Amino acid sequence: MTLVFDLDNTLINRNKAYWLWLKNDVLSKLQTIDKNLILHYDNWGYTSRHHFYKWLIKKYKLSTTPEILTLKCANELHNYVVMNYEILAILERLEKQYKLIIATNGGIQNQTNKLKAAGILNHIEHVYISEEIGYRKPDHNFYKHIQKTKNYSSSELMMIGDHYLQDYLTPRDLGWKSIWLSHNRPLITHNNISSLKDLISYLREK
Secondary structure (H helix, E strand, C coil), X not given: CEEEECCECCCECHHHHHHHHHHHHHCCCCCCCCHHHXXXXXXXXXXXXXXXXXXXXXXXXXXXXXXHHHHHHHHHHHHHCCCXXXXXXXXXXHCCCCEXXXXXXXXXXXXXXXXXXXXXXXXXXXXXXXXXXXXXXCCHHHHHHHHHHHCCCHHHEEEEECCHHHHHHHHHHCXXXXXXXXXXXXXXXXXXXXXHHHHHHHHHHC
């Protein structure tokens, strides 16, 4: 069995890192910012970056563009990603029994920088990034690319991620096993874990 992990808000706390980046490197000169409102519009990063930055610029009257903020994020966000030793310990245990790969949307530079900052790469056999392969989740071709390059059958693969459509439904429709990482959000499937630390016991029971 090969375990395929999403990256943001699965193996790293993207929401925490992203908020710290916004607060310290984008909105630092402002007297008042509404964290809850900003994170609501960001929506775990699910909102397109163009639309989110367009809203942010208008809301706080920033002298920049969505394109500049997108590039700035790619260059700087990894500075706020920290090693999570609990996650690293989980990966160390899993790699003794499973092949581990990462499948993530995003830019090559941004995602690679975050992986290095989090110390994850030593435990991962391969990383698939949407910008590099030319398809984005939830496009079926994203997942088909992974199967084709490693000559996997769908039954050999299990996807774990926080996005219900991209990381759970789409691979499941292609015959993969999939687990939704709920982070204690309202449950919409029985194939879920609330945090990554529950994955080992989940796999043991299957």
